[in-house]
Amino acid sequence: MINNVVPGMIMATRQPFTDTDTADEAVRATCDDATTCKRFATSKGYWKDPYIQYFVRSVGERKAPEINRGYYGRVQGVNHLLDAFLRKTECNCQVINLGAGLDTTFWRLKDEDLMPRKFFEVDFPTIVARKIHNIKTKPPLSKPLIETHSTDSLLLDAHSLDSDRYCIVGADLRDVGSLDDKLKKFQLCPELPTLLLSECVLVYMSPTQSSNLLHWAAETFHTAMFINYEQVNMSDRFGQVMIENLQRRQCTLAGVEACQSLDSQKERFLKTGWDHANALDMMSVYSMLPKDDVARIEQLEFLDEKELLQQLLQHYSIGWATKDKLSLGLSQLNF
Numbered sequence: 001m002i003n004n005v006v007p008g009m010i011m012a013t014r015q016p017f018t019d020t021d022t023a024d025e026a027v028r029a030t031c032d033d034a035t036t037c038k039r040f041a042t043s044k045g046y047w048k049d050p051y052i053q054y055f056v057r058s059v060g061e062r063k064a065p066e067i068n069r070g071y072y073g074r075v076q077g078v079n080h081l082l083d084a085f086l087r088k089t090e091c092n093c094q095v096i097n098l099g100a101g102l103d104t105t106f107w108r109l110k111d112e113d114l115m116p117r118k119f120f121e122v123d124f125p126t127i128v129a130r131k132i133h134n135i136k137t138k139p140p141l142s143k144p145l146i147e148t149h150s151t152d153s154l155l156l157d158a159h160s161l162d163s164d165r166y167c168i169v170g171a172d173l174r175d176v177g178s179l180d181d182k183l184k185k186f187q188l189c190p191e192l193p194t195l196l197l198s199e200c201v202l203v204y205m206s207p208t209q210s211s212n213l214l215h216w217a218a219e220t221f222h223t224a225m226f227i228n229y230e231q232v233n234m235s236d237r238f239g240q241v242m243i244e245n246l247q248r249r250q251c252t253l254a255g256v257e258a259c260q261s262l263d264s265q266k267e268r269f270l271k272t273g274w275d276h277a278n279a280l281d282m283m284s285v286y287s288m289l290p291k292d293d294v295a296r297i298e299q300l301e302f303l304d305e306k307e308l309l310q311q312l313l314q315h316y317s318i319g320w321a322t323k324d325k326l327s328l329g330l331s332q333l334n335f
Contacts, residue, residue, distance in 0.1 A: 024124070026251035027204045031101035031127055034200070036060050038075070041068040046297050047075055051104040054138040055131070065301040066309040070282070070316070072297055074229055077285040077318050077335075078199065079105075081227050084333045085195045086114045093193040096120040096183070098173055098213070099201035102131055106166050110144045117192060118165055120183060125159040125170030132161050132168060155186075162186045173201065174209045176216045193328065194221040199229040203255045210255050211272050218273030222325035225333065226269065231259045232281055232317035239315055262317060269321035276331040279319035286313055288335040 039056040040063045042049045082105070086093065093116045097103060100121035109115050123131075135141045145154065148165040155162040159170030160182075167186045171179045196217050202210040217226060233239055234256050243253055253259070258268045262279040269277035286294070303309060322330040 022250055023252060026249055028124055028127060035102045037063055037067060037071050041071045044068060044300055046072040046300065049104055051107045054141050055102040055134055065303045066305055066312055069309055070312050073282050073286040073313065076289050078227060078229055080335065081320055081333060082195060083114060085225050086116060088328055088333060089193045091116055093195060094118045094189060095195045098122050098196060098198040101127060107144055115165060118167065121168045122171050128159050128168050128170035173213055174205055176212050180216065190220050193223040196226045202228060203230045203253050203259060206254045207257050214269060214272040218323060222323060223328060224323050225330050226321045228319045231315055232262060232265060233315050234259045238311050242315065265317055265319040274321035275323050277321040279317050281314050282316040283310060283313040285318055285335060
């Protein structure tokens with residue numbers, strides 16, 4: 001069902017969506033984990049996000065300082081590359097956040113006047129339905145959409161929302177054909193420079209499924225960048241403990257094979273049609289972040305277990321790959 005929407009008001013009829021697959025349910029639960037961790041870290045002042053409160057009302061229980069610093073590094077590192085791409089393309093581009101969850105990047109970019117031509121988000125239909133419900137019922141979230149939309153109505157149903165500049169699509173990233181069809185239905189433009197982003201998403205897919213997704217992206221967009229944040233160095237004891245902890249929650253890292261090293265993270269891109277690939281562990285990324293801001297956040301909470309923070313950061317990475325038919329200089333984007 002599609003309802004017309006007048007300015008200041010977003011309405012739709014919600015439809016039930018059922019999925020009894022336990023493994024998928026465990027993966028969907030990681031969306032809430034990440035959002036609550038970010039909510040707590042922002043409440044402590046690690047970075048500013050005035051929108052996350054509309055997705056997670058309560059600050060929740062205390063998170064360990066090393067977790068907060070880890071999320072700080074993740075957010076700052078990903079944003080650094082994303083913003084560099086937007087500036088390099090002068091925002092004449094599109095962004096696709098794969099497995100976006102309850103991410104608030106669209107609203108940040110609007111506030112910072114860094115909006116791409118269109119910002120797409122994709123996730124499980126159940127998560128998309130929740131996000132749409134929050135947007136409908138929270139004016140601070142809906143108002144920016146309406147402000148960037150040129151007509152009196154938005155396209156909206158239970159598992160998708162489409163406006164001029166922002167689109168959320170419910171889809172399974174393991175079904176590349178269906179994903180492609182849904183995105184093109186909402187005016188995805190293969191000719192436009194495109195940034196694709198995934199954070200702790202590919203690791204929950206089999207190597208074949210994630211390779212199909214990366215290959216689809218490389219084949220579909222001739223000028224593009226892919227940013228991937230996820231685990232690395234998973235073959236040592238610390239990595240094995242991480243895997244075991246997730247397995248206790250019935251959450252299997254089906255794609256951990258690609259997370260063995262920084263080289264394996266780069267290789268997955270080069271094997272699927274990308275021209276250039278880089279990867280850094282988060283310890284390296286953290287050391288390259290602006291020194292004054294790192295000094296500021298390190299004053300927020302006393303950290304006793306510095307070795308544990310170091311181990312955590314060594315087991316996550318940011319990988320990025322580029323294709324650049326338009327010769328924009330995308331391969332030069334770095335930390």
